Structures are given as structure tokens and as C-alpha cells.
Amino acid sequence: MAKQIAIRMEIKIEEHLPMDKIVDKSLKKIPTIEVNDAKVWYGDFMAIKGIDMTIKRNTVTAFIGPSGCGKSTFLRLFNRMNDYVDGFKMEGKIKVNDRNIYKDKVHVEELRKEIGMVFQKPNPFPKSIFENVAYGLKIQGITDKKLIADRVEKALKQADLWEEVKDNLKKSALALSGGQQQRLCIARTLAVEPSIILMDEPTSALDPISTSKIEELIFELKEKYTIVIVTHNMQQASRISDYTAFFYLGELIEYDKTKKIFTNPEKQQTENYITGRFG
């Protein structure tokens, strides 16, 4: 319990990092995410056992591995989503856009503007389509209606949803199909202009056509964003990602270019997993 309190103390909001920091040209050559010896415990259970990883800017990186291997826990480290999980304790260093995000003086809400997240199940707010996308902007304190409308349109276009909803922006988001809801959630993420998008099995609840749309979207988005995606679908990982990381029992077994992982992986464990021989 004492450890938990200590972690929570670190999350105190003390510093506000301006948004323009993330579009600083000098950052372009710096990896988006750098992880050094990350270790995570939930109580006594060690979920992540010392992982180093560098994620390059404007790439799609897929995390694969059997259930319980730690890939989602690891993904959620990047936007500090694990902080409030009971018994969570973390060691190591994670730098996002050259900033150690587990040091104190990090404004978690600001961090999550830099790092958007899309979840397995589409989770639109019970509001209109427009309000869903505008929500993040309003939370930021933006009141200029024209600016908000422009950003909503831009985000919906980026998420390839604009043509389908432009005449019904006041309609409830809950009336959209599952695939449309997921693209709406992506638009909601894009509206606040993050530099990184985390996706935790974003298509596992979708039909093949909606899945294909999201995959095409991911491909287009990587020009401007760095995307990290957790997926159980091997073909999806091989289709959309530039790099693939294979996790097993809290360890990073292999991390390489996707082409290498899916044609000639270095480790036998990786080969056994991707060819369906275990897991």
C-alpha cells in the first residue's frame, strides 16, 4: 500500500508542457519512445521483466504475444494508464519525445494529449458525433467555435468518416455502426493532435470490412503519427506494421522489422508463436 501511495504521489501535476514541443523539428531525429529496463509489478507479480525498446517516429509497431504476456501492460506504460491499477509499481525509464514521463513534474493530462489511445471496444460518449470529437478540445479550454468546427472536420476526414457523417453531425454517436464508432474514436483521438497513437486490439470487435478500413487508416496515419498497436491477429501485424515486437511471459523475446519477424525470425520461440505452434 505504501508503494502504491508513493507512485500516486509522483503523478502530481506540476508542469505543463506546451503542445508545440511535440512538433519541434529538432525532435524529428529522436525516437518517439525510448524504454530502458522497464519493470512492472502488480503486487508481487512481475508483469514486465526489464524491457528495452526504441520506437521510431512515424512508424507502425505491432505488439504480439499470447494473452497475459504483458504487451498491453507495456503499451499502457506509454501514457501512464497503469498508474491507478492496484498494486502497480514500475522501475526503469520511459522517454516520450525525449522526456522522461515517469519523472515527477509530468502533467499526465498533457501527456495523454501527446499520446492518444484507441481501445478494443469502441467507446463513444453518449453525445452527438460532433460533440464526441469536440470533447477533447473543449476539455483543453478551446472555446473558438470556428476552430473547434475546423478541427472536428479535419479529424473526421483523417479518420475517413467525414463523408459518411457530415450531414448528420448532430446524430447520436451511439447510432453509428461498430466500425464507424471505432473510426469516430480515432477521430476523437486525432482531434487533440497527438504525436503518438496507442491502439489496444482496435479491430478485434469489428467485421472484416471495418477492419480493413481501420487498417488502411493506420497506414495513412503513420505519415504524421507514430502508432503502436497491440494485436492478436498475426496477419494484421504483418499487413500493417513496420516493426513487430513479440512478448512472452513479461519479456521482449524479439523485436525487429516486421518482414524479418514474419519470414525469418531469429528466435525459435518467435517462430513457434507466429506459426501457431504454441500460444
Add this chain to the structure above:
Amino acid sequence: MANATYQREVINQAGFDMLNLCISQLKKAKEAFVNHDSDLAEEVMNIENRVNALDLKIEKDCEKFIALYNPVAIDLRFVMAIRKINYDLERIADHAYGISKYVVDVDRKIPDNLISAVDFEKMFDTILAMFDNISDAFENKNAKSARKVFKKDKILDEINVQSFFVIEKEIKNDNSTIAEALLLFSVVKKLERVGDHIKNVAEEIIFYIDAEVLKHSRKK
């Protein structure tokens, strides 16, 4: 995945059957040619249908495996390799058919002195040794065995080059055997091509086992 493993084993077994069938066809074709045994030659020509049927079966099984099981890594390399291996083996069987057709169509026995002059037996023994290498490589996933093929193929190339001069000399010495000499020259050429196909098979086995691409490479 158990089903995928089973399907892969089915393709593997069919590939091995194809290899053994091609070896058998080539051995019979050689015996028919050397001994001018037209019955044996006709047997080879009849069995060609089985080779073609097996070729189509392997093609179909590979397509099914790719379409239904989305193979990756060693499974992907396996299915890609087996398709090419199948093509080369079918070509080898075509050469066996071609040699047999000579025996049936041309009613001439090749004189023994001509056969020994071009090192025909050495050429064929080398081919059999190459087959042994790829059989071992294929059956035991042993890339080392496959690599032994490349050196042996050079022996075939050398015999092929020399055969031109040997046959030229033989024709000059005795022009009554021109037809037999040209026939033999043609068969030597076919065996040299068989060597090239075995080399291709070896390259594919190495690609499948070690993920190393040797095609058009001098590092052999």
C-alpha cells in the same frame, strides 16, 4: 494449427514422393538408353502421367495451404520452396521422358566406346550422388547435404563441355556413327540440365531451412 501441421506434412510427403519418382524415372531412362531397351523406355513414358498428376496435386495443395493457413516464417519458406522444387523435379522427369522417347523413336544402340568416351557413367553416377544429397537434405532438413550438390554440378558442367570435343573427335574418326554420336551428345546435354535442376532444388532446400538466398549467388 494441428490441421496446418498435418497439411504441411501431406505436402512434404508428396514432395518426397515426387523426388523418388523422378529419381526412378531418370534411372530407368538411363538404363533404357544405354541398353537400348524400348520396353523400359515405354514404361518411363507411361509413368510420366503419374509425374504430371503428382505435380498438379502438389501445386493444388500448396495453393490451398497458402490460401487457408496464411503461412509465415519457416512454413512460408517451406511452401514457397516446395513449389519451386516441384517445378524442377517435374522438369527432371521431362528429361527422363525425352531420353526414353529417343530410345523408342530412334532405333539405334549407342556404341559402348562412345558412351565411355564421354564419361557418361561418371556423369550419371554424379547425378545419383547429387540426388542422394538432396534426398538427405530434404528428409532430414540438412542444409549441409544440399550444399554438397554445387561442387558436383561443376563435374557435370565439365563433362558436358568436354563431350563436344570428344564427340567431334569420334565423328572425325568414324563417320558411320554420326547419328548415334549426336544422339548421345543430346542426352549428355539433357543430363547437364538435370544437374542444373538438382542445383536449383538444393538452393530451395537451403532457402527453406536456413533462409539463405543462393540464387544467382557466387557464394556456393
